Amino acid sequence: MNVAIIQFPGTNCDIDTHRVFSNLLKVDVSFVWHKENDLTNFDAVVLPGGFSYGDRLRAGVIAAHSPVIQALKNFSLKRKPIIGICNGFQILVESELLPGALLKNSNQKFVCKWVTLKVENNNNIFTNYFKSNSLIRMPIAHNEGRYYVDNEKLDELERNNQIILRYVNSIGNTSIQGNPNGSVSNIAAVSNVEGNVLGLMPHPERASEAILSPDSSTDGIGLFYSMIHSLEVLLKK
Amino acid sequence: MSKLESLNLSLTNSELEYIETYLNRQANFVELSMMDAQWSEHCSYKSSKSLLTLLPTKGKRVLLGPGYEAGVLDVDNGQILTLHIESHNHPSAIDPYGGAATGVGGVLRDILAIGTRPLAILDSLRFGKLDNPNNKWLLRNVVRGIADYGNCVGIPTVGGEVAFDDCFETNCLVDVVCVGIGKRKNLVFSEAKNPGDVLILLGGKTGRDGIHGSSFASKGLDNVDSDRSAVQIPDPFTKKLIIEATLDALSTGFISGLKDLGGGGLACALSEVSDKGNTGVEVDLNRILLRESNMDASEVLISESQERMLFIVKNGHEIEISNAFAKYDLPYSIIGKVTNTKRVVVKHNGNVIADLPTDLIANAPLLNWPKTKPLYLDSDSSSKPDLPSDIKETILRVLSSPTLASKSWIFKQYDHEVGTNTVVKPGESGASVLRISKEKFIAISVDGNPSHCFLDPYNGAAGVVAESMRNIISVGAEPIAMLDHLQFGNPSNPEVFWTFNETIKAISDFCSYADLPCVGGKVSFYNENVKTNKPIKPTPVISVVGLIKGSNNIRTRKINELYPLIILIGETFDELGGSEYYSIMNCSGSVPKLNFEIEKNTQKLVHDAIKVGLLGAVNDCSKGGMMNSLSQMCMAGNVGVTVDMSKILTSCKRWDDILFSESHSRFIATIKSENYTNLLNISRNYNISFSVIGSVGGDELRILNNDDLIFSSDVNYLSDFVYSSISKIMDDGI
Numbered sequence: 012m013n014v015a016i017i018q019f020p021g022t023n024c025d026i027d028t029h030r031v032f033s034n035l036l037k038v039d040v041s042f043v044w045h046k047e048n049d050l051t052n053f054d055a056v057v058l059p060g061g062f063s064y065g066d067r068l069r070a071g072v073i074a075a076h077s078p079v080i081q082a083l084k085n086f087s088l089k090r091k092p093i094i095g096i097c098n099g100f101q102i103l104v105e106s107e108l109l110p111g112a113l114l115k116n117s118n119q120k121f122v123c124k125w126v127t128l129k130v131e132n133n134n135n136i137f138t139n140y141f142k143s144n145s146l147i148r149m150p151i152a153h154n155e156g157r158y159y160v161d162n163e164k165l166d167e168l169e170r171n172n173q174i175i176l177r178y179v180n181s182i183g184n185t186s187i188q189g190n191p192n193g194s195v196s197n198i199a200a201v202s203n204v205e206g207n208v209l210g211l212m213p214h215p216e217r218a219s220e221a222i223l224s225p226d227s228s229t230d231g232i233g234l235f236y237s238m239i240h241s242l243e244v245l246l247k248k
Numbered sequence: 249m250s251k252l253e254s255l256n257l258s259l260t261n262s263e264l265e266y267i268e269t270y271l272n273r274q275a276n277f278v279e280l281s282m283m284d285a286q287w288s289e290h291c292s293y294k295s296s297k298s299l300l301t302l303l304p305t306k307g308k309r310v311l312l313g314p315g316y317e318a319g320v321l322d323v324d325n326g327q328i329l330t331l332h333i334e335s336h337n338h339p340s341a342i343d344p345y346g347g348a349a350t351g352v353g354g355v356l357r358d359i360l361a362i363g364t365r366p367l368a369i370l371d372s373l374r375f376g377k378l379d380n381p382n383n384k385w386l387l388r389n390v391v392r393g394i395a396d397y398g399n400c401v402g403i404p405t406v407g408g409e410v411a412f413d414d415c416f417e418t419n420c421l422v423d424v425v426c427v428g429i430g431k432r433k434n435l436v437f438s439e440a441k442n443p444g445d446v447l448i449l450l451g452g453k454t455g456r457d458g459i460h461g462s463s464f465a466s467k468g469l470d471n472v473d474s475d476r477s478a479v480q481i482p483d484p485f486t487k488k489l490i491i492e493a494t495l496d497a498l499s500t501g502f503i504s505g506l507k508d509l510g511g512g513g514l515a516c517a518l519s520e521v522s523d524k525g526n527t528g529v530e531v532d533l534n535r536i537l538l539r540e541s542n543m544d545a546s547e548v549l550i551s552e553s554q555e556r557m558l559f560i561v562k563n564g565h566e567i568e569i570s571n572a573f574a575k576y577d578l579p580y581s582i583i584g585k586v587t588n589t590k591r592v593v594v595k596h597n598g599n600v601i602a603d604l605p606t607d608l609i610a611n612a613p614l615l616n617w618p619k620t621k622p623l624y625l626d627s628d629s630s631s632k633p634d635l636p637s638d639i640k641e642t643i644l645r646v647l648s649s650p651t652l653a654s655k656s657w658i659f660k661q662y663d664h665e666v667g668t669n670t671v672v673k674p675g676e677s678g679a680s681v682l683r684i685s686k687e688k689f690i691a692i693s694v695d696g697n698p699s700h701c702f703l704d705p706y707n708g709a710a711g712v713v714a715e716s717m718r719n720i721i722s723v724g725a726e727p728i729a730m731l732d733h734l735q736f737g738n739p740s741n742p743e744v745f746w747t748f749n750e751t752i753k754a755i756s757d758f759c760s761y762a763d764l765p766c767v768g769g770k771v772s773f774y775n776e777n778v779k780t781n782k783p784i785k786p787t788p789v790i791s792v793v794g795l796i797k798g799s800n801n802i803r804t805r806k807i808n809e810l811y812p813l814i815i816l817i818g819e820t821f822d823e824l825g826g827s828e829y830y831s832i833m834n835c836s837g838s839v840p841k842l843n844f845e846i847e848k849n850t851q852k853l854v855h856d857a858i859k860v861g862l863l864g865a866v867n868d869c870s871k872g873g874m875m876n877s878l879s880q881m882c883m884a885g886n887v888g889v890t891v892d893m894s895k896i897l898t899s900c901k902r903w904d905d906i907l908f909s910e911s912h913s914r915f916i917a918t919i920k921s922e923n924y925t926n927l928l929n930i931s932r933n934y935n936i937s938f939s940v941i942g943s944v945g946g947d948e949l950r951i952l953n954n955d956d957l958i959f960s961s962d963v964n965y966l967s968d969f970v971y972s973s974i975s976k977i978m979d980d981g982i
Contacts, residue, residue, distance in 0.1 A: 060666075062400040
């Protein structure tokens with residue numbers, strides 16, 4: 012199995028994400044520069060966080076025009092897994108590989124803190140490691156993370172089970188207090204209809220080692236486990 | 249108007265005379281502009297250099313001390329740590345966003361210039377009080393500037409301090425510490441050693457921003473609007489690319505020297521690399537990529553446009569280096585070469601327009617200012633507050649004062665997690681802990697205390713070093729080196745220079761005693777309140793770095809019921825002068841004295857006790873006294889405590905003195921009852937006393953005086969109160 016981590020100019024969570032795959036999950040993983048236009052040798056792709064093109068114009072919009080994006084679209088057509096984390100999520104939205112938009116946080120500030128998330132859908136290659144409705148902890152760190160879709164689209168996301176994670180308060184309620192950025196319906200992660208592309212604002216790679224988390228949890232790595240495990244099953248078939 | 253003033257230069261007439269005598273001819277305008285930048289206080293340290301030699305700079309881990317881009321420490325197994333501190337006070341005072349952002353950018357470049365990757369940033373910020381809208385504007389935009397820059401380049405901002413005092417009303421202080429990590433074999437210096445090597449300028453194009461930036465930092469802030477163009481323009485995205493391109497270029501092995509372009513721009517970079525390398529340089533200004541047309545030669549030479557690095561490349565290997573730059577689509581140009589002439593020669597349109605000996609430019613004549621003890625230090629102005637009748641109101645008022653209150657409004661705007669190495673995060677202790685390899689960690693803190701330093705420059709400054717060390721000890725680390733940043737008023741004021749002198753003496757004395765080498769620092773003069781024409785309080789800011797081997801030795805201030813007994817190590821004295829409590833009460837008294845021996849032994853006791861696993865949570869006890877330290881521990885652990893004040897070792901009689909005294913050499917820690925005797929034995933070896941003052945448990949922070957409950961507060965309520973203190977001020981209206 013070989014995982015690609017795409018690097019755009021300004022990506023800055025590439026090394027962190029690489030470390031989780033190589034050191035913790037012991038999976039083959041390679042950096043791929045955004046000027047590449049072929050991803051056929053890979054089994055999964057991660058778009059890590061950062062500030063591609065310095066968030067100029069709008070987070071993710073310039074990166075969405077990189078050569079690698081066409082290759083990514085072809086990759087997605089083959090139903091291979093793609094995860095976009097933070098700026099990666101913004102790029103997937105701008106590339107129209109995922110629905111919706113990511114707007115400036117409702118408090119108009121960058122927000123870096125640990126949040127509680129509820130697994131809304133575990134029938135998915137990215138979250139099947141978790142029990143349905145389980146509460147997990149990860150940090151967020153973003154300026155433009157307020158997920159937005161209109162009501163009609165929101166109904167569609169609900170119907171198709173595309174809402175994967177929601178921000179909740181410490182006891183699991185989808186409340187205003189639990190929503191750190193003003194996202195519609197507290198949405199923290201969505202997938203495409205086919206279920207092979209996931210975008211999330213929280214950083215699972217920062218929640219993969221007990222020593223880095225305030226409460227020793229390692230929920231973030233569960234997301235990557237799910238993907239790797241699902242792929243292994245698939246590759247054996 | 250003198251000739252120099254009419255040329256808008258800050259050189260003095262005697263300096264001009266010195267230059268022209270040395271050259272044996274008149275210097276032209278381009279040459280004088282170069283000299284003006286390099287001989288500014290900011291670049292030349294002409295007022296402080298001779299005193300700074302007092303600081304101890306040698307130590308078993310020190311590979312490179314002050315005088316280079318960054319201090320370098322050996323942390324074993326071929327790994328090195330690099331450290332640097334910079335301030336951007338004047339730029340931040342007039343353009344808080346751009347000034348603070350480029351302050352971060354500058355210190356990152358220094359860490360990069362020595363061949364290491366920036367690992368983390370800390371800031372020490374000082375403003376006037378937040379009841380003034382201008383100070384709120386400064387705080388809001390300084391924080392946003394640091395956040396936007398650090399977050400974008402992907403270097404975590406992991407800690408720091410923020411304090412408020414009227415003396416910083418128009419002259420805020422913005423200090424940035426950066427720590428970097430790399431391999432010893434990849435170290436590179438800011439030297440041009442080999443004639444024939446090629447000079448390549450990488451990065452941002454040169455524009456008119458930051459013209460006279462270093463000269464402007466070397467005088468008072470008198471004309472805010474016309475000085476605004478002296479502030480540089482930040483570009484963190486380009487910086488991120490420069491970091492990656494530089495590290496890629498260094499890995500080719502064809503770089504023989506590297507220098508960042510900071511204060512004084514190209515003029516300073518060229519003279520420093522040739523002076524350090526004992527060579528010369530020749531550059532052609534027509535080769536420099538410009539952002540705007542019709543810039544004159546002197547502007548090109550002294551522009552402080554950001555995001556530029558000067559590479560000294562082995563002759564014949566320009567291609568390998570330019571390939572590394574091309575990957576990131578960064579602009580670069582070959583601007584000249586290294587010579588053996590010991591002169592900096594600048595050509596423009598085929599003509600030599602400047603030709604100066606390197607040792608002249610690089611060595612400004614030193615100044616020795618007169619000094620006199622300030623009069624106010626000899627007048628006794630001590631006054632004690634009336635004993636407050638409402639204890640609860642008083643305690644909450646002190647704990648929620650912006651200087652002591654939680655800084656979460658600030659650090660939530662900083663990405664403190666990127667890099668996935670931040671182990672002890674902002675708010676969890678007085679120091680931050682970062683992982684540098686599987687079982688090796690560094691601790692870093694930054695501290696200042698101008699209130700103490702104003703009333704007693706010697707004890708104040710030594711105390712700041714001690715406090716910063718205690719923060720390092722508290723997380724379980726062994727202090728290995730420090731940086732100092734000395735911020736004062738105009739050095740030609742004899743009272744200011746006296747306090748500067750005392751400060752350096754104090755830092756040198758205590759660092760020598762504690763065996764803590766200084767590996768770098770910075771001096772910033774001319775910090776004055778424009779409205780009152782008074783200098784700022786003496787503000788030495790100290791950053792200490794420590795090393796931790798083994799994750800089981802890491803401690804925070806988070807208490808829990810596994811270690812139920814609370815102890816206070818050290819004695820509490822009636823030393824409230826300069827305390828946060830007295831500044832709220834508008835009173836004055838004697839400043840905490842630092843007893844070097846007791847301080848060192850107390851630190852050793854705590855360090856040893858952590859190593860053998862006796863201590864659970866540990867917190868330094870200084871600003872805001874034991875009350876603030878205790879409340880920080882409750883809030884971090886989200887659990888209550890009951891403490892009996894009468895158990896505290898003290899000669900004080902009043903509750904407010906006991907709770908708010910800022911005496912040095914104290915820690916609060918938690919232990920298991922079965923370990924009491926073990927700890928007592930260690931403490932006897934060091935001749936240090938401690939007492940059990942209470943226990944962990946419940947939902948309230950409760951203070952007893954014998955059997956009387958004098959204070960209680962629900963910990964959640966207290967957290968909300970203390971956490972929202974700054975956000976209430978900043979997010980409500982203007």
